[in-house]
Amino acid sequence: MKIDDESVDLFPTAEAIFREYQDEILWLERRRRNLIITSVFTCLMIGVIVALVMPLIIGIFRSPYQGSGAHHLTAELIYGLGALIAFGFIQYEFIDGFYRKLAKRKCLHILASYLKMTYRRGGYFMMTDVYDHHILPPYAQRDVEEGFAGKFKGFRIEFQDFVINPVRRFLDGSSSPTFRNFYGLALKVQLNKSFKHHTVILPAREQRRFLAQLPNANLFLHEDVNLVYNTFNRHYVCLSTNQIEARYVMDPAVMERFTHLAETFKTDVSASFMDGEMVVMMRPKVNLFEIGSLRAPVTVLTIERTLQQINALRQMAEIFELDDKAGLGARVRDYS
Secondary structure (H helix, E strand, O other): OOOOOHHHOOHHHHHHHHHHOHHHHHHHHHHHHHHHHHHHHHHHHHHHHHHHHHHHHHHHHOOOOOOOHHHHHHHHHHHHHHHHHHHHHHHHHHHHHHHHHHHHHHHHHHHHHHOOEEEEEOOOOOHHHHHHHOOOOOEEEEEEEEEEEEEEOOEEEEEEEEEEEEEEEOOOOOEEEOOOOEEEEEEEEEEEEEEEEEEEEEEHHHHHHHHHOOOOOHHHHOEEEOOOOHHHHOOEEEEEOOHHHHHHHOOHHHHHHHHHHHHHHOOOEEEEEEEEEEEEEEOOOOOOOOOOOOOOOOOHHHHHHHHHHHHHHHHHHHHHHOOOOOHHHOOOOOOO
16 A cells, blocks of 8 residues: 555554553464364365265165266375365455454554544444435345544544445336445545535546446436646546536645545545535455454554554545635635
């Protein structure tokens, strides 16, 4: 992950956390090794059992059992190896998921507390709470994995990663599943101001497809806002119900912050400003907040990486302090 600001070098903090909670981390490492040993032993046992039982089962349906002793041995090895591979893959997915959740439950609340935030499995807000911002595709099912909340720069910030099962809706009111899960991250900031209009930022390359999937035609009533910032305009489209307020809020410093956020997580960003909150949606290419897995134990580097991810999202609140005369740092005037 790209972090340009040297002030967010959190390696000393990660090292301090690792030392202070070394007993818990060592307990996780012992559990990881025990799970690996148990998994390997179980796979071997399943392979041996299948190798011994399958020839007997086949012999019942093909009597008498044909073939030489070498043929029998080859068949038994094939059956056993096939069972070992199939069961091993399924078991690994299950045990790895169990350990990931265990590592998160043990570590993420510790990391959040060091950043003066709180951590909760299942997140802090329902996805339906941000649905009216119209930057989230329509979905049939949703699942929030984990979330963080706290105050930064005086603003209440909540963010969480989620997975939804999107649906495509048609003009006649019908819908159909897309069979592709949408993994993303939602960030919500409670503001000390209120927007009288609705301003939206969408990735330029996804604008038409995104609008076609919206649950209603609300965004079709929004106007294109031509922002005088070429770097931003090449990647994003700004839509708003009020041109003046949109230009007032989206000053170059704010656009620069959004561009930096997209570069940090190597993904496009969608944002909405409405009523008293800002909502940001993105689809990071990396799996966020992963602190450990069967193949990767909890280390100082994994702790630092997770701290940087949390801190990069938390720093979004800095856009509210960029300028007290324009942008999100200023008081929103009445442009109705």
